[in-house]
Amino acid sequence: MTIDKNQLLRFTTAGSVDDGKSTLIGRLLYDSKSIFEDQLDAIETTSKRRGHEGVDLALFTDGLRDEREQGITIDVAYRYFTTPKRKFIIADTPGHIQYTRNMVTGASTANAAIILIDARHGVIEQTKRHSFIASLLQIPHIIVCINKMDLVDYKEARFNEIMADYEEIASKMLIKDVRYIPISALNGDNVVNKSQNMDWYHGAPLLHVLETLHISSDINKIDGRFPVQTVIRPQNEAHRDYRGYAGRIASGIFKPGQEIVVLPSGFTSVIKSIDTFSGNVQEAFAPMSVVITLEDDIDVSRGDLIAKKNNMPEVSQDIDLMLCWFNNLPAKPRAKYKIQHTSNEQKAMIKEVVYKVNIDTYERDKVDKELTMNAICRVKIRTTKPLMIDSYRTNRTTGSIILIDDATNETVAAGMIV
Numbered sequence: 534m535t536i537d538k539n540q541l542l543r544f545t546t547a548g549s550v551d552d553g554k555s556t557l558i559g560r561l562l563y564d565s566k567s568i569f570e571d572q573l574d575a576i577e578t579t580s581k582r583r584g585h586e587g588v589d590l591a592l593f594t595d596g597l598r599d600e601r602e603q604g605i606t607i608d609v610a611y612r613y614f615t616t617p618k619r620k621f622i623i624a625d626t627p628g629h630i631q632y633t634r635n636m637v638t639g640a641s642t643a644n645a646a647i648i649l650i651d652a653r654h655g656v657i658e659q660t661k662r663h664s665f666i667a668s669l670l671q672i673p674h675i676i677v678c679i680n681k682m683d684l685v686d687y688k689e690a691r692f693n694e695i696m697a698d699y700e701e702i703a704s705k706m707l708i709k710d711v712r713y714i715p716i717s718a719l720n721g722d723n724v725v726n727k728s729q730n731m732d733w734y735h736g737a738p739l740l741h742v743l744e745t746l747h748i749s750s751d752i753n754k755i756d757g758r759f760p761v762q763t764v765i766r767p768q769n770e771a772h773r774d775y776r777g778y779a780g781r782i783a784s785g786i787f788k789p790g791q792e793i794v795v796l797p798s799g800f801t802s803v804i805k806s807i808d809t810f811s812g813n814v815q816e817a818f819a820p821m822s823v824v825i826t827l828e829d830d831i832d833v834s835r836g837d838l839i840a841k842k843n844n845m846p847e848v849s850q851d852i853d854l855m856l857c858w859f860n861n862l863p864a865k866p867r868a869k870y871k872i873q874h875t876s877n878e879q880k881a882m883i884k885e886v887v888y889k890v891n892i893d894t895y896e897r898d899k900v901d902k903e904l905t906m907n908a909i910c911r912v913k914i915r916t917t918k919p920l921m922i923d924s925y926r927t928n929r930t931t932g933s934i935i936l937i938d939d940a941t942n943e944t945v946a947a948g949m950i951v
């Protein structure tokens with residue numbers, strides 16, 4: 534079985550309220566003909582009823598949000614669409630409330646982030662914050678869409694001005710790949726079709742950029758990491774000797790015959806087989822969900838990590854993190870939280886807050902008060918049992934954690950291991 538690693542692109546959209554996110558997503562889906570007929574009929578009817586001339590594209594994603602708001606805990610809606618070149622998953626995160634949490638949730642697995650800027654307003658505080666989070670999450674590709682170009686007479690000078698301002702902030706962050714596209718989501722300029730109003734722009738429209746971003750090297754194919762989610766032991770007579778470890782490959786490539794080590798125990802063995810829903814495979818890589826069986830009968834349980842023998846993560850109880858705090862209740866000094874790291878769950882205590890990042894200047898501030906909502910800071914934590922960790926830079930899965938408040942069961946923070 535071979536899977537085209539280029540096939541699926543995950544992206545997120547960020548912008549402040551009214552920058553035109555919903556309209557842009559609606560336009561992408563509408564012009565690329567990804568909206569289903571029945572949805573379109575409903576949107577046309579509602580648009581007419583509300584006195585719109587054409588179709589109100591924002592209705593499309595807004596309708597989606599209504600669905601989502603019916604009792605789902607995470608405020609991120611996922612939208613799927615396909616073109617002949619690629620499959621896409623959009624994590625649509627509302628800009629207004631709790632944007633840090635939403636963006637972290639929506640963007641942690643994204644290949645690309647679209648940062649929307651209203652051409653009239655240029656780079657604003659939210660742009661800086663979203664960009665900082667995107668760089669913190671190391672989203673490999675940033676596409677800055679300068680929207681509402683129709684409201685600045687499609688002027689190249691305004692586009693250049695905003696681009697220069699953004700370059701200034703991008704240079705202070707570790708953003709590797711930034712592109713700029715002047716668009717009008719409302720009128721469809723440079724979204725799916727090339728604009729007739731901005732002949733000074735020689736780049737491609739947004740959809741073309743999304744279809745051709747080079748993403749196969751976004752995946753870590755080097756470090757073999759397989760967090761065990763479940764141990765599978767069929768109870769029936771026929772499969773009595775079967776013992777498999779189910780989970781999702783976080784990174785690297787696994788093959789039968791490879792020498793592995795199980796952590797934290799340190800027991801070694803050799804991969805006997807890799808099973809999937811559609812049969813055995815001779816090779817498996819991230820993000821495939823598989824069942825691995827081993828040659829030896831060793832003790833493996835949920836929360837353990839299978840790694841390649843000659844390439845192991847760090848095993849540690851003391852962890853340095855960049856932490857995004859996103860709970861209404863501030864962090865309690867030295868309080869214990871539940872920590873979730875891959876399939877492993879332990880307890881952890883925040884030992885020290887080293888500094889807080891000032892989102893405006895990107896400078897390091899002293900923490901005079903407790904950590905409050907939307908704070909981004911460098912912290913040291915200690916866990917009750919060792920975790921098998923990598924730096925977030927090398928591995929977005931084994932390099933990230935979340936903290937959960939035991940009493941309320943709410944996710945209070947997300948952390949990237951330094």
Ligand SMILES: Nc1nc2c(ncn2[C@@H]2O[C@H](COP(=O)(O)OP(=O)(O)OP(=O)(O)O)[C@@H](O)[C@H]2O)c(=O)[nH]1
Pocket residue numbers: 548549550551552553554555556557591627628629680681682683684716717718719720
């Ligand atoms: N003139 C003009 N108006 C636009 C453009 N894009 C969006 N708008 C308008 O800007 C307003 C806000 O657009 P939305 O798409 O609802 O904004 P949003 O960012 O999704 O806002 P939330 O969904 O509330 O986060 C709407 O009235 C849109 O019609 C554009 O390119 N040109």
